[in-house]
Amino acid sequence: AGRRAEFLNRVTFGHAQAPWYQIACPFDAKLEQKRQDMIKSATERAANLKDIKDIWIHWGDEIGCIAKADHYAGCSVCAGMFRDYVKGLGAQPATLGQKTWDTVKPFADWKPGMPDAGSWPCKTPEEAANLYYSMRFMNWNTARFYEPATAVLKEKDIWGSPLRGPTPTWDGHSLSFFEFYEVTPSTALTWETSNRDPRVWQWDGYLADITKTISGLNKVPVHVYVKPHRGAPTQRLLALMARGVKNFCWYNYGPPYAQGDEYTGPGREDLMFEVARAVRMAAAAEPIAYDGVSIPDKASVAFLYPQTSFYLRRGYKSTGHFQDAKWVWTALKHEQAPVDVISEAMVENDGLQGRNMLYVVGSHVTQKAAEKILAWVKQGGTLWTDIEGLSFNEFDQHTPVFAELTGQKDVSVELWGADPGYKATGLDPFQSLEKGKTYQPPEYAGIAPIAPFVLPSTAGADAPCAHVGRQILSAEGADVLAAFKDGKPALIRRKVGKGTVCMAGTFAGLAYSAKVRRQDYSMLTDFSAAQRKLVTFPLVDSTWRGAGLCPVIASIPTVETALVQGKDGVALFLANWTYRAEVTPAADPKDKPSVKSTAVPVENLRIDLPFAADIKKAESVSGNKIELTRDGQGVALRIPKLDRGDIILLRDVTRAQ
Secondary structure (H helix, E strand, O other): OOOHHHHOOEEEEEOOOOOOOOOOOOOEEEEEEEEHHHHHHHHHHOOOOOOEEEEEEEEEOOOOOOOOOOHHOHHHHHHHHHHHHHOOOOOOOHHHHOOOOOOOOOOOOOOOOOOOOOOOOOOHHHHHHHHHHHHHHHHHHHHHHHHHHHHHHHOOOOEEEEEEEOOHHHHHHHHOOOHHHHOOOOEEEEEEOOOOOHHOOHHHHHHHHHHHHHHHHHOOOEEEEEOOOOOOOOHHHHHHHHHOOOEEEEEEOOOOOOEEEEEOOOOOHHHHHHHHHHHHHHHHHHHOOOEEEEOOHHHHHHEEEEEEEEEOOOOOOOOOOHHHHHHHHHHHHHHOOEEEOOOHHHOOOOOOOOOOOOEEOOOOOOOOHHHHHHHHHOOOOEEEEEEOOOOOOOOOOHHHHHHHHHHHOOEEEEEOOOOOOOOOOOOOOOOOOOOOOOOOOOOHEEEEEOOOOOOOOHHHHOOOOOOOOOOOOOOOOOOOEEEEEOEEEEEEEEOOOOOEEEEOOOOOOHHHHOOHHHHOEEEOOOEEEEEEEHHHHHHHOOOOOOOOOOOOOEEOOOEEEEEEOOOEEEEEEEOOOOOOEEEEOOOOOOOOOOOEEEOOOHHHHHHHHEEEEEEEEEEEEEOOOOOEEEEEEEEEEEEEOOOOOOEEEEEEEEEOO
């Protein structure tokens, strides 16, 4: 639909099985032979392709670690390699609770197979250190397999990459996206969309933020398999294009009578039409967006979910920071905030320079990263975190750095519920910790603002409330902005040097998602503005919009916006993630009801454009009616009706100072 001639002579995709299939040890000599065989096969295939400019090969489908935890416990080869790996990171035997290197081996206090992350509460700092280094070791020995192969293939103009599942949008994975590519840079990055619940489809943008950061650091292209039959192909395409992804494949693995993982079978004509419309939108925007850059090119707001927190989750299992983080990110996107998702390694290497705000969701962060965050705050940065945030280092210790950052000398958490976690299929309600009982937060979990701090006026299910649990915060030296109904602090703000630290004593992200977890959800109304402000108030209460840090603002929170600057104008991406569900009771009360989700077009949408002092022309690539206005609030667009999404091409733009 766009650069058809170039496409036909540019891209070919190959797929291959994970090279370590049926090989238990990551250091088995057979792996090297398999790698050489695969390099030979790939180069021979490439040589037979004439006039093809770009060739991709994907090794492995939704890869995991080469070896599982039960293998490490008894493998002397892995033990030796683990010792060398840990020595290279500067650790000593005593760090892992041993007197000599001879007795150091990977963490072994787990059940056979790969356990769920967070299911091993460590009893000592040494156990925590061993677990932390063992999880990193699994990333390293898997990632290292690819580097020699991808380097050889790149010399032959072949992009080599493992295919990664969208695990950051699920309940996590032993292989970290950031660390996998930081440890062993590949020449490309490939992942697939797969989520089935409309309420979390926007999380593909979260993973795209992660891979955008990795792509920028490693200077590698990103390729995404988009599964139209899993929903929202238009929004997913727009969200990815807005983040610089140029390589897509509409996933169509069939035929339907054999596999069914496809979108072109009988009865799916509407889906095929939607894909066609989305492709034509992309094609129309290519002259501006294809080689464009994001506005802003570096977001003032950084977002960090520390991988250390994932490795050392304190026995919460699926409940806790990993899911909380994605809902905090969602609240920021609903506030229209441009956000860069970063890693601990970036923080350790001064990646906070030039940032105004940092959101950290997670109990554990490396000591070095915590020290860098503290120094950045003292220089004037604003930090937001929530329950147990920035409380422990990689050895599960609450050191003075953490106490100075958050003002919490100890960490006391009270839990009354659990988040069952999201695992690609459905978003479930919170669960009670008491077996057989329906989840209900205690009455004292309600939250009220303390003047002069103000929250939007809400009541009932929209009223601010802690869900799943809370932290008993110390307010010493801090302003209490909101309190629980029993008087304990729920939200505090304190000065640290020239900067500010804000802390919510709740799973603020999980609480933001509480209402939308019902079966008959409506995303247009189920996200409480009061709950959102507990997350976003550092933005809203600052000169956030006036300073131009937020370049585009949609009047409806569930419409995601992004700007891409090209040579001949600016492309404004609009992805409408608004859905609702209709529930039909089953004929037999014993059966589950039928739930049907549908997209909700939004009406009378206003798009404020504070990045621009003036715009002469605005054109919808999908033919939407647009009114370009200039009033006391600046330049804006009015769109009477937006369906799943659109790209607005802005011409003759004068940027605001």
